[in-house]
Amino acid sequence: MDVQPGHCWRCEEKILPEHTVPCSRCPMAVYCSTLCRDKDSIRHSAMECEIYGDKKCSACDKLGKLLECSACNSAWYCNADCQRRDFPLHKTTCRGILTSIKQLSSKLFRLKGQYGDFPEYFGNTLARDFLQLDNNEWSGKSVEEKLELDRDYHVLSAGCGDLRSTVLTAASLPAEYQGKLHVTLNDRDPFVLARNVLFLFMLVRFADTDYISSSLTTIWYSLHISKKEYDLVKTSLDELIQMSAQQLSDATRGLVSVLNEELGYLGHVWRGWQSLECRRGNPASINLRQQRQEMFENSDQELKVERSVYLTCLNANDRKQMKKWFAHGLFLSCEANQRDIPFDNPTLTAQEASKRIAAYGCVQLLQISSEMPKYLISSKRMPFSVWDCLRVREHTPGSHTSPMVMYHKYVTNLLQKVKSLILQGRLLSYVSLANCLDFPNHHQALNMPSYDRIFTSNLADFHGFAKLLQIFKPLLNTNNSFSVIVTEIVGLYINVPTADPWKLPEPQFQKVISNYSRDWPTTKAEYHYIFEYYNSTPPFLQFLRADIMAGECGTPPLQDAPSFESVKKCQGMRMRDFRKELNKLVPLRCRLDVRNLSLVNVGCRAVEWLLPKTES
Numbered sequence: 001m002d003v004q005p006g007h008c009w010r011c012e013e014k015i016l017p018e019h020t021v022p023c024s025r026c027p028m029a030v031y032c033s034t035l036c037r038d039k040d041s042i043r044h045s046a047m048e049c050e051i052y053g054d055k056k057c058s059a060c061d062k063l064g065k066l067l068e069c070s071a072c073n074s075a076w077y078c079n080a081d082c083q084r085r086d087f088p089l090h091k092t093t094c095r096g097i098l099t100s101i102k103q104l105s106s107k108l109f110r111l112k113g114q115y116g117d118f119p120e121y122f123g124n125t126l127a128r129d130f131l132q133l134d135n136n137e138w139s140g141k142s143v144e145e146k147l148e149l150d151r152d153y154h155v156l157s158a159g160c161g162d163l164r165s166t167v168l169t170a171a172s173l174p175a176e177y178q179g180k181l182h183v184t185l186n187d188r189d190p191f192v193l194a195r196n197v198l199f200l201f202m203l204v205r206f207a208d209t210d211y212i213s214s215s216l217t218t219i220w221y222s223l224h225i226s227k228k229e230y231d232l233v234k235t236s237l238d239e240l241i242q243m244s245a246q247q248l249s250d251a252t253r254g255l256v257s258v259l260n261e262e263l264g265y266l267g268h269v270w271r272g273w274q275s276l277e278c279r280r281g282n283p284a285s286i287n288l289r290q291q292r293q294e295m296f297e298n299s300d301q302e303l304k305v306e307r308s309v310y311l312t313c314l315n316a317n318d319r320k321q322m323k324k325w326f327a328h329g330l331f332l333s334c335e336a337n338q339r340d341i342p343f344d345n346p347t348l349t350a351q352e353a354s355k356r357i358a359a360y361g362c363v364q365l366l367q368i369s370s371e372m373p374k375y376l377i378s379s380k381r382m383p384f385s386v387w388d389c390l391r392v393r394e395h396t397p398g399s400h401t402s403p404m405v406m407y408h409k410y411v412t413n414l415l416q417k418v419k420s421l422i423l424q425g426r427l428l429s430y431v432s433l434a435n436c437l438d439f440p441n442h443h444q445a446l447n448m449p450s451y452d453r454i455f456t457s458n459l460a461d462f463h464g465f466a467k468l469l470q471i472f473k474p475l476l477n478t479n480n481s482f483s484v485i486v487t488e489i490v491g492l493y494i495n496v497p498t499a500d501p502w503k504l505p506e507p508q509f510q511k512v513i514s515n516y517s518r519d520w521p522t523t524k525a526e527y528h529y530i531f532e533y534y535n536s537t538p539p540f541l542q543f544l545r546a547d548i549m550a551g552e553c554g555t556p557p558l559q560d561a562p563s564f565e566s567v568k569k570c571q572g573m574r575m576r577d578f579r580k581e582l583n584k585l586v587p588l589r590c591r592l593d594v595r596n597l598s599l600v601n602v603g604c605r606a607v608e609w610l611l612p613k614t615e616s
């Protein structure tokens, strides 16, 4: 359920077919070695084996491929006879589950529509490769057939946040691929899009230099920057502020287009950044370091505990270096002297969303006030959580003085590839500042092409699945059988108490703990990794049913809990059933314990939706 095909289910290294070691209980898991299989056995048998392996009949205990109780999805039977016989016993559990779905759906309804105050300058989920051609259009194809598929691809990233997934996608295109990648970036936060447009502009504007990739990595993440980097930002802002949308498009040879005449909003942001005093040590300076420290001091106790737990799970050197990062927030290509980085990074500042929101129903655009932008990166956000540390280590072999240097090198290498695509005119970005619910109108008005992929970030947490599928389905490219809408949520265990092992009744909790402590030394008894030993798929099924039941923004709520079978056909789409097959773009959920540096969000779940009656 977690791992992309062709990779070991423990270490996630790519494995060759002749080396695979299968799980003996289920048809899904494969390992690079018996060592990896054994290391994963306790976790995996408590988790995916339960989902993909044989089921036990609730009436007669027989094992096999059984029929599921369609009301609750949590009991299995040989046949109708066994089901009838078990009913008197099962009915309480079964009805209990339906009741909790109903309760959940009314609670979810109230949770929707809450907004975070922080602009997503770093993001909080792993960067996604939107295309993964080898796993989709190009899978099982010969070289000649692949070249026939060398057409352009169109991706919509709704609620896009920062550029990390665009960067990863562009940098992951197979070397043989010669087409163009068109990415539409939709977000309703002008700060986020102003930062994205600035970064894209910088890549194009300074593409002929060899330092722009490395400098941009620093500007993306580092609290302080060098004079050279500050000048790059300043020059770019000065130029951008003068431009109309047409001039921006011309200046970037059509590579960066801002849609629906929203450039004015971005201009406000750019002027705000331009007006900040960034020279450190200057009495009038914005002093980001102090602002960052204050923000952490004022954060809740839970975050402080999370940080100390995170540190205990690292090796000694990484721990030492990460402590430093928590203190100084520097993200540079090498260890640098403080004197060489004399500027605060203006692109890490913004205005709080709650102060900017002018809400009218579901349709809204954030306004910008005259207030000075201030440091506004949530203390929970780290560059280490958004770039999968397994991939970072894989692509930057050798030893590094710190995780920062390793990650810096990784992101720089990705940007280097993006830059070369840009030089070839093969990465085109269309920027749309709008509520995602309004985007389809703009799409239609501008007569834009349909999409091979629609990624919706975790907008499902705000708007519900049904609404997103309803509005985005008409935008999918019906000529491509691999066209897909990806929905994600990050708040599963917040919404559904039974998804959180820490909230389980004592006996169940003890069972999870005992699995966990058999696998891990008890001194490592950490909050985070326990989630790895608890199968939260049944609560997730309930969540999906409750979410569809709740409706949102014009999608009416339902009287009764929909069956999972009908959830799978929501809005006439076809859900890739994560209980039967693996996702092809985004794992349903990510392995945590092999990703210590990344501190992956435990509540993140991704679902893929296909057009009906298409091959996949």
Ligand SMILES: C[S@@+](CC[C@H](N)C(=O)[O-])C[C@H]1O[C@@H](n2cnc3c(N)ncnc32)[C@H](O)[C@@H]1O
Binding pocket: 119, 120, 122, 123, 124, 125, 158, 159, 160, 161, 162, 186, 187, 188, 189, 192, 434, 435, 436, 437, 457, 458, 459, 462, 490
């Ligand atoms: C959904 S948020 C959450 C963070 C996300 N998981 C990430 O890692 O980037 C991502 C982005 O969606 C944007 N967003 C939230 N609601 C939106 C809406 N209704 N329309 C468009 N963008 C929205 C936010 O401004 C934010 O930049």
Ligand SMILES: [Zn+2]
Binding pocket: 008, 009, 010, 011, 012, 013, 031, 032, 033, 036
């Ligand atoms: Zn392995």
Ligand SMILES: [Zn+2]
Binding pocket: 023, 024, 025, 026, 027, 028, 029, 044, 045, 048, 049, 053
């Ligand atoms: Zn198994």
Ligand SMILES: [Zn+2]
Binding pocket: 057, 058, 059, 060, 061, 062, 077, 078, 079, 082
């Ligand atoms: Zn039976």
Ligand SMILES: [Zn+2]
Binding pocket: 069, 070, 071, 072, 073, 074, 075, 090, 093, 094
């Ligand atoms: Zn049942």
